[in-house]
Amino acid sequence: MTMKAKPKGTPAVPRVLVVEDESDIAALVAYQLTRDGFRVETARTGPEALEAVGREIPDLVVLDRMLPGLSGDEVLARLRREPATARLPVLMLTAKREQEDRIEGFELGADDYLTKPFSPRELVLRARAILRRMHEGAGISGGRVLRAGPLRLDVDFHRSSINDEDLDLTPTEFRLLQALMERRGRTQSRRQLLEKAWSVEADVSDRIQTRTVDMHVRRLRAKLGDIGAWVQTVRGFGYRLKVPEGVE
Numbered sequence: 001m002t003m004k005a006k007p008k009g010t011p012a013v014p015r016v017l018v019v020e021d022e023s024d025i026a027a028l029v030a031y032q033l034t035r036d037g038f039r040v041e042t043a044r045t046g047p048e049a050l051e052a053v054g055r056e057i058p059d060l061v062v063l064d065r066m067l068p069g070l071s072g073d074e075v076l077a078r079l080r081r082e083p084a085t086a087r088l089p090v091l092m093l094t095a096k097r098e099q100e101d102r103i104e105g106f107e108l109g110a111d112d113y114l115t116k117p118f119s120p121r122e123l124v125l126r127a128r129a130i131l132r133r134m135h136e137g138a139g140i141s142g143g144r145v146l147r148a149g150p151l152r153l154d155v156d157f158h159r160s161s162i163n164d165e166d167l168d169l170t171p172t173e174f175r176l177l178q179a180l181m182e183r184r185g186r187t188q189s190r191r192q193l194l195e196k197a198w199s200v201e202a203d204v205s206d207r208i209q210t211r212t213v214d215m216h217v218r219r220l221r222a223k224l225g226d227i228g229a230w231v232q233t234v235r236g237f238g239y240r241l242k243v244p245e246g247v248e
Contacts, residue, residue: 029062045068049067180239
């Protein structure tokens, strides 16, 4: 999939790709987003969505999970595999209401999740919240920064780096690292991390908590390289960020 960047000189109006096969829902969502100042393009199938992203990468994708041709899950997986779209914000829509289904969506790399039926106004508010988290503070210095030795996390800019080399973290990995750095040295349970990094009420089974959190911790450690060893497992409980003595 060849990606085309946004052309220079275009107005700074957020562009949203709405991927929904039910025409009534797609029209309603597009209307509400347009009314609130977004530029909107729609697609009805998975292949159409990937084609649209290939033409021009949007600022946000509103993605139905159940699509003809190619499921929303597979579309999201392909977006996350491409360097150009690995951090593209995605708000998933689904008719599934079970907590485990929501967690599966976050595991795939979704930034937020709405179940049908939903309020179009809530969708707009969630879309703006996602974009604010991703882009708030762009061009402004003095944001909240977390540091641990060579590891740096700029919360407002949503940037992370080691020795000034940018890390390619997904939004979920970023929130997980933020949760660990905010309480460095203190052990947090999988339940606590699930609630902080995924914004999910952790009333799910221990099996789901373990699978979800452990998988993302493994990925985070791999991306942190040698510093990944600082993310320590506390057997039978959870994880903590343990910085070596003498490292500030």
